[in-house]
Amino acid sequence: ETGVTxxxxxxxxxxxxxxxxxxxQHLGHNAMYWYKQSAKKPLELMxxxxxxxxxxxxxxxxxxxxxxxxxxxxxxxxxxLQPEDSALYLCASSQGPGFSSYEQYFGPGTxxxxx
Amino acid sequence: xxNVEQSPQSLHVQEGDSTNFTCSFPSSNFYALHWYRWxxxxxxxxxxxxxxxxxxxxxxxxxxxxxxxxxxxxxxxxxSQPEDSATYLCAFLNQAGTALIFGKGTxxxxxx
Numbered sequence: 001e002t003g004v005t006x007x008x009x010x011x012x013x014x015x016x017x018x019x020x021x022x023x024x025q026h027l028g029h030n031a032m033y034w035y036k037q038s039a040k041k042p043l044e045l046m047x048x049x050x051x052x053x054x055x056x057x058x059x060x061x062x063x064x065x066x067x068x069x070x071x072x073x074x075x076x077x078x079x080x081l082q083p084e085d086s087a088l089y090l091c092a093s094s095q096g097p098g099f100s101s102y103e104q105y106f107g108p109g110t111x112x113x114x115x
Numbered sequence: 116x117x118n119v120e121q122s123p124q125s126l127h128v129q130e131g132d133s134t135n136f137t138c139s140f141p142s143s144n145f146y147a148l149h150w151y152r153w154x155x156x157x158x159x160x161x162x163x164x165x166x167x168x169x170x171x172x173x174x175x176x177x178x179x180x181x182x183x184x185x186x187x188x189x190x191x192x193x194x195s196q197p198e199d200s201a202t203y204l205c206a207f208l209n210q211a212g213t214a215l216i217f218g219k220g221t222x223x224x225x226x227x
Contacts, residue, residue: 002158042119043159043204043217056213090159100212101147103161 003027006091006107013081014115021076021110023091030096032074033104034066037088049074050097081114088112117141119207121218128195128225135191136221138205142186149206150179150190153220159204162190195225 004025013019025032034046048056049068063085065077074091088111092104120139128134140148150162163172168183176193192199202220 002160004158040219042219043206045215045217092159097212101164101166101208103149103164104151104159105161106151106158108158 002105002107004091004093004105004107006089006110008110009108010111010113012113012115013078015081015083017081018077018079020078021089021091021112023074023076023107025072025074025091025093025105025107027093027095027105029093029105030071031094031100032068032071033092033094034074034076035090035092037090037109039087043090047076055097078112081112083114086112086114117207117209117214117216119205119216119218121203121205121221123221124219125222126224128223130196130225130227132195132225133191133193134195134223135189136203136223138188138190138218140186140188140205140207140216141209142184144210145183145186145207146210146212147208148181148188149208149215150188151204151206152201153204154201162203190221192223195223197225197227199223200225 007022031050036044046060047066067075088109090109091107094102094104096102147166151159153159165181170181178191181188202222204220206217
């Protein structure tokens with residue numbers, strides 16, 4: 001148990017659906033992250049929020065829309081996804097501002113399948 | 116384009132063997148290097164965050180060294196145990212603090 005929870009753990013959605021992934025951290029951290037892990041690829045950073053403000057958007061398609069309503073919660077809203085978006089989506093948090101030398105604490109991930 | 120390379124891609128050792136693997140990263144604009152262990156069906160777990168050239172960190176049987184001038188870090192596991200079986204990831208953080216780039220990882224399998 002890392003103190004970072006993600007729901008749902010598994011999600012199957014059609015290309016026309018709209019769904020949201022949720023992440024919650026119980027560690028009092030200031031920064032939260034979304035990562036994508038595709039098969040045989042390294043972890044790819046998608047979004048970074050520091051003190052509830054987005055500080056990085058790594059050229060992610062607009063069909064992925066993040067939301068950080070407070071420092072403990074992070075959402076990833078999904079709409080009109082493509083099959084190639086099927087992947088493991090990991091949330092993480094860290095103390096201090098985003099992208100610092102503080103270690104990151106990861107959630108268990110959401111395994112997303114787009115049909 | 117920033118590249119972080121890890122080698123070997125996978126490794127199989129016997130219980131009790133000592134092993135090491137490499138993370139190579141850009142030597143310019145270095146700020147920090149992270150090491151994580153990712154066991155199957157679990158979350159990645161932080162092992163070390165290293166910032167100083169020549170730094171050496173240790174956690175139990177696992178240790179890591181850092182050479183920022185030549186752009187590499189080694190992770191060592193002494194006396195491997197089956198519970199060490201996992202994928203070990205390194206991640207490079209640049210000085211501007213605008214990129215945390217992960218390698219593909221080294222997958223270690225330890226058999227008893």
